[in-house]
Amino acid sequence: MLDLSGLERALSSLDAVIAETQKKPFMDALTEVQRNAFIAGAIQNFEFTYELCWKFMKRWLDHNLGSSYVEGVSRRELFRLAHQSRLIDSVDEWMLYHRARNQTSHIYDPKVATEVYEIAVEFLPAARALLSAISAKND
Template sequence: MLDLSALQRAVMSLEAVIGETRNETFMASLNEVQRSAFIAGAIQNFEFTYELCWKFMKRWLDLNLGSTYVEGVSRRELFRLAHQNRLIDSVDDWMLFHRARNQTSHVYDRKVADEVYSVAVRFLPDARELLQRIESKND
């Protein structure tokens, strides 16, 4: 059985910060530096939530399929196994999240930051869904 508390906290944190950044009234009340800081916070939350998601995905698969199936596999293969085991709906979406995560070291570029933020918003429902599915299968 997996201790999911770290993943639960990460998803809740991402949900909270994205909720604030999606609040147009709140964001309009901030100056440019403050808005940028909130967007950077959302990107940082996306970064560590994504990392925890794929690691918990791998742990669940390791526990339930065996390490011979998951050790040393590519990220795409890991996501394919997760899809086959009904942890995620789309391998392609998770590869998009993976590529966005790899771009987080380049968020000093405003265009890249905006792109990664958009992916983070798209990622949140998938992260929630993964958490729910792992929770339901965590025996």
């Protein structure tokens, strides 16, 4: 049985910061520096939540399918296995999250930050669905 508390906390944190950044009056009242800091915080939360998500996918698959299926596989293959096991809805969607996560670690560009933030907002329901699927199958 997997201890999902770390993933639950990460999702809660991502949810909270995205909820704040979605409040237009709140964001409009901030200075540009403050707005950028909130967006950066959302992106950082996305980064570590994404990392936990794929690692929990791998742990669940390892536990339920066996390590011979998951050791050394590509991220796309891992997501394919997760999709076949009904942990996620779309391999391509999760590959988009993977590319967005990788973008954040190489350069800082305001345009890229905005794109990654928007992907983080889209990621939140998919991450919640993953947690729900793993929770339902966690034995």
